[in-house]
Amino acid sequence: MLTGSTVGLRARHEEDFPVLRAELYNDVVRSSRADSRPWRPVAPGSTDSRLTVDDEDEESVKFSVVELAGGTLVGSAVLWGIDNHNRGAHLGLSLLPASRGKGYGTDVVAVLCHYGFVVRGLRRLQIETLSDNTAMLRAAERNGFVREGVLRSSAWVMGEFLDEVLLGLLAREWRPDPKA
Numbered sequence: 001m002l003t004g005s006t007v008g009l010r011a012r013h014e015e016d017f018p019v020l021r022a023e024l025y026n027d028v029v030r031s032s033r034a035d036s037r038p039w040r041p042v043a044p045g046s047t048d049s050r051l052t053v054d055d056e057d058e059e060s061v062k063f064s065v066v067e068l069a070g071g072t073l074v075g076s077a078v079l080w081g082i083d084n085h086n087r088g089a090h091l092g093l094s095l096l097p098a099s100r101g102k103g104y105g106t107d108v109v110a111v112l113c114h115y116g117f118v119v120r121g122l123r124r125l126q127i128e129t130l131s132d133n134t135a136m137l138r139a140a141e142r143n144g145f146v147r148e149g150v151l152r153s154s155a156w157v158m159g160e161f162l163d164e165v166l167l168g169l170l171a172r173e174w175r176p177d178p179k180a
């Protein structure tokens with residue numbers, strides 16, 4: 001398991017699926033804001049890639065996020081779009097509603113950076129998030145990500161086009177402890 005100061009990132013366990021499906025994925029509005037693909041129902045036992053883990057997929061690594069104290073499941077995290085030629089990847093994370101606003105998101109970003117830069121030897125990590133997602137923007141910036149641009153009207157979310165912010169962090173800029 002990869003550990004931060006408050007959370008751990010471990011493999012996705014069978015018992016995580018119903019919780020993630022019910023508390024994250026089945027919230028259509030939240031799901032549509034956090035995933036650029038169109039929402040559709042995913043049945044229990046489905047192999048839909050939104051929830052399952054494909055061990056053959058070299059381009060993404062999915063984690064379940066747990067509290068270090070007690071091991072309770074608090075969300076999911078992913079390193080996706082892993083490009084071993086250009087040595088970059090994208091970060092994604094979603095916490096269960098009751099676990100937001102406690103500093104876990106900032107810690108998850110720190111652990112994903114450790115995984116991307118140290119374990120995988122990547123040189124550049126990237127995050128795309130809706131421009132009104134203050135918590136995600138702050139969690140990224142706390143870890144040293146800088147805003148590199150605005151993707152205007154790039155996301156169709158529940159009836160409207162919204163802007164996304166593109167944030168990037170290079171290995172040489174990264175400091176393992178999130179900064180104020």
Ligand SMILES: CC(C)(COP(=O)(O)OP(=O)(O)OC[C@H]1O[C@@H](n2cnc3c(N)ncnc32)[C@H](O)[C@@H]1OP(=O)(O)O)[C@@H](O)C(=O)NCCC(=O)NCCS
Pocket residue numbers: 030033034092093094095096099100101102103104105106107128129130133134135136138139142
């Ligand atoms: C986005 C998300 C991962 C952030 O994680 P979090 O644990 O809630 O955030 P943190 O507690 O680490 O807070 C990070 C910063 O955002 C601020 N913040 C937290 N929740 C906030 C909110 N609802 N509104 C405004 N600011 C907020 C915190 O005060 C903190 O700011 P600081 O660094 O200046 O102290 C989490 O809220 C989440 O899962 N949201 C739903 C899914 C989602 O949007 N995922 C991202 C898709 S790209």
